[in-house]
Amino acid sequence: MSGVLRLDDVTKEYPRTGVALKNVSFTVDKGEFLFLTGPSGSGKSTLLKLLSFAERPTAGEVKVSGFSSATLRDRDIPQLRRRLGIVFQDFRLLTDRTVEANIAFALEVTGTPASSIGGKVGRLLTQVGLASKATSMPHELSGGEQQRVAIARALANDPFLLLADEPTGNLDERATRGILQLLREINALGTAVIMATHDLSLIMRSGYRYLELDRGSLHYDGTDARTLSRHQ
Amino acid sequence: MRLAFREALLAFRRTPLMSMLGITTIAFSLFAFGLFGLVALNIREALRLVEDRVEVRAFLVDGTSEEAIAAALGDVAAFPEVREVGYVSPDSALARSREELAEFRDVFDASVLPGSLEIRLREGFRDPVTVQALADRIATYPFIDDVRFGQEWVAKLYRVRTLSVLAGTGLGIVFALVAVLIIGSTIRMAVLARAREIEIMRLVGATNAFVRMPFLIEGVLKGALGGALAVGLTWLTHTGVSRALFETVFFTPAQASLGVLAGALLGFFGSLVSVGRHLRAVWKDA
Numbered sequence A: 001m002s003g004v005l006r007l008d009d010v011t012k013e014y015p016r017t018g019v020a021l022k023n024v025s026f027t028v029d030k031g032e033f034l035f036l037t038g039p040s041g042s043g044k045s046t047l048l049k050l051l052s053f054a055e056r057p058t059a060g061e062v063k064v065s066g067f068s069s070a071t072l073r074d075r076d077i078p079q080l081r082r083r084l085g086i087v088f089q090d091f092r093l094l095t096d097r098t099v100e101a102n103i104a105f106a107l108e109v110t111g112t113p114a115s116s117i118g119g120k121v122g123r124l125l126t127q128v129g130l131a132s133k134a135t136s137m138p139h140e141l142s143g144g145e146q147q148r149v150a151i152a153r154a155l156a157n158d159p160f161l162l163l164a165d166e167p168t169g170n171l172d173e174r175a176t177r178g179i180l181q182l183l184r185e186i187n188a189l190g191t192a193v194i195m196a197t198h199d200l201s202l203i204m205r206s207g208y209r210y211l212e213l214d215r216g217s218l219h220y221d222g223t224d225a226r227t228l229s230r231h232q
Numbered sequence B: 001m002r003l004a005f006r007e008a009l010l011a012f013r014r015t016p017l018m019s020m021l022g023i024t025t026i027a028f029s030l031f032a033f034g035l036f037g038l039v040a041l042n043i044r045e046a047l048r049l050v051e052d053r054v055e056v057r058a059f060l061v062d063g064t065s066e067e068a069i070a071a072a073l074g075d076v077a078a079f080p081e082v083r084e085v086g087y088v089s090p091d092s093a094l095a096r097s098r099e100e101l102a103e104f105r106d107v108f109d110a111s112v113l114p115g116s117l118e119i120r121l122r123e124g125f126r127d128p129v130t131v132q133a134l135a136d137r138i139a140t141y142p143f144i145d146d147v148r149f150g151q152e153w154v155a156k157l158y159r160v161r162t163l164s165v166l167a168g169t170g171l172g173i174v175f176a177l178v179a180v181l182i183i184g185s186t187i188r189m190a191v192l193a194r195a196r197e198i199e200i201m202r203l204v205g206a207t208n209a210f211v212r213m214p215f216l217i218e219g220v221l222k223g224a225l226g227g228a229l230a231v232g233l234t235w236l237t238h239t240g241v242s243r244a245l246f247e248t249v250f251f252t253p254a255q256a257s258l259g260v261l262a263g264a265l266l267g268f269f270g271s272l273v274s275v276g277r278h279l280r281a282v283w284k285d286a
């Protein structure tokens, strides 16, 4: 199996708050689904930021696809970002435009030819189950629907890896299950998914591999859900 | 590129007051340049006409021999600054004076007016320094009594021209700095107004150049508008003065479009310096 990303003894220290990640190493394979868990402040978001190169490691090496933190220049980061999809707990939609305009925006600003944008937006909306909401404004949608729009936008450039930072953190039980189901479908089509969550029931039910962080250290890396329940 | 233009135009509509302010200061900056440039241009034009008439007159000592005069004529004609040189005998000087100053014809008699050499200069050798140097050189001939030319007011015209160029440049630079600052803070507001879009652009992998483009276009458009406004204001001043006071000349179309270009450049640099700084502030957390 070929690894799509690897962390090699990575430490991240912030100027004021100190060490957020400590000597973390792991590998993720192509098309894998991986959970990331741990208490608040344990470093989940920091880890995802390192993977999207929003932050650079203080020590160690982050390798995503062919891109390495040791050699990648800042101005080449957009090239990496085009191959990633990123979603957040707070959706981060543009509230002044329609659902389809939100998705089209991601395509426009990354140089997709105007002629192919319309069709692509339609396919993405169908994939996330929102074909009927194309012309709605974000505030007219439920939280779960807004997160679907955000996911459609993240998929716009056909990423090989989707990073999701507590994507269900603002959603109710039903919407959470729907989003997880959608992420699994996306994963089934070949996109690797890394999802940070502190919803342990999600991890236990899925049987997927998970990483558990504790104050910046990698505490557990495996699939054994019983280990998970013992720690918490 | 189309998208960038659309965003740039949107920024105009979002902050119309600041946009107007930016355009106006650029216009005033270039208007200051333009006004004093116009003064300099017209003084140069006046100088050209005056200079055409600049002549150096060297009065001869009474009783200078014909041979000495002929030799001096040959010498002076060979000077590089000199276009032509002629001899005005006391008699013809008298005749000319009587003709030009008819009221005083009885005052003049042959013994009053000395003979002289009348020297006309080539173009490019008519500025005060060159003329003075030539006059000094001619004055070294023993049979030359006195050398005269319109030094005071030629020098004065030159001084006014230099002053107006300096004043225009100084005032223009001050306005230009203010314009850059104001453009900078308009860009700051535009960046903040679009913080969300910029964050998303960065997230999905838009290049830095792409993110900057609308702001740079906005700056260039404002600058060019300001430049055009300045050219218009300068033109109005020119026609106003021409009607009410005296005939003036205006810039050539090429010079005028240089004004618009200067505005565009000013706007470009104003945005360039501020966009990087403010984008970094917005990106801190993306």
Ligand SMILES: Nc1ncnc2c1ncn2[C@@H]1O[C@H](COP(=O)(O)OP(=O)(O)O)[C@@H](O)[C@H]1O
Pocket (backbone or CB within 6 Å): A014, A015, A016, A017, A018, A019, A020, A038, A039, A040, A041, A042, A043, A044, A045, A046, A047
């Ligand atoms: N931009 C930042 N600057 C300084 N400290 C930060 C920053 N982001 C996170 N931290 C700190 O790093 C630690 C890990 O935070 P984070 O990665 O957000 O954890 P989690 O997502 O698991 O809640 C915390 O102590 C937090 O205060």
Ligand SMILES: [Mg+2]
Pocket (backbone or CB within 6 Å): A044, A045, A046, A165
């Ligand atoms: Mg977090």
